[in-house]
Each structure stands twice: as structure tokens, then as C-alpha cells.
Amino acid sequence: MSKEQVNNPLHGLTLEKILVALVEHYGWAQLANVIRVNCFKNDPSVKSSLKFLRKTPWARAEVEQLYLKTFQ
Template identity: 70%
Template sequence: MQNHTNKKQPNNPLHGMKLLTILELLVDHYGWEELANKISINCFKNDPSIKSSLKFLRKTPWARDKVEQLYLELNRKIG
């Protein structure tokens, strides 16, 4: 029998969430300056934009993990 855990992840709050959506929610909530204070990466500090941040986060797993963790923390607070 095959394992189908990758198809449905009911306990994973990130399942089905696009990085774009996560980033937009964080920017709307914190703003770029506060986001840069919480996650110290240049794409949030210097001339930040959704497009440049997405490009960086998609190729930098450790930074993406930090963004996802911050989203999860925010989700728990306002949930």
C-alpha cells in the first residue's frame, strides 16, 4: 500500500499556502521595517519588494523557513 501523506496534510497549517500569500500577509501585518527587524535579511531591509523577496526566498531554504515560522507564530496569535 502506498503512502499518500503528501496529498493531504490536514495537520499542516502551511498546506496549500503559497509563499506569495504568506509574504503578503506578513508585510500587511508588520510592514517591511518590522519584518526586517524580525527576520534580518537584506531583501527585507534594502529597497524591499514582494517580487525581489519571493525570488530570494524561493532559492534560500533557511530564509523561507524563517518566514514560514513567523507566519505560523502570527497565525497562532491571531488565530
């Protein structure tokens, strides 16, 4: 295991698992209120959201931070 991952609480979690857990917990509407991105507001789906989050580092960081605040 590399030293970078020793204290990483997201190690072993995929972005898809993180997103699905947040959607199950908050629902799309509440998630769109917490993190203001259009892919959560307009016709949301896991597939389209993952595509956006993988291309947009700031949005991915917000999703990861929300996951940590919610589930830890």
C-alpha cells in the same frame, strides 16, 4: 490527500500569500527587524523577496515559522 499534508498548517498557502500577509501585518521595516535578510531592508518588494526566499531554504523556513506564530 497525502499523509504528509494532513497536519501541515501551511497546506494550500503560497509563499506569496504568506509574505503579503506578513508585510501587511508587520510592514517591511519591522519584518526586517524580525527576520534579518537584506531583501526586506534594501528596496523591498514582494517580487524580489520571493525570488530570494525560493532560493534560500533557511530564510523561507523563518518566514513560514513567523507566519505560523503570528496567525495561529
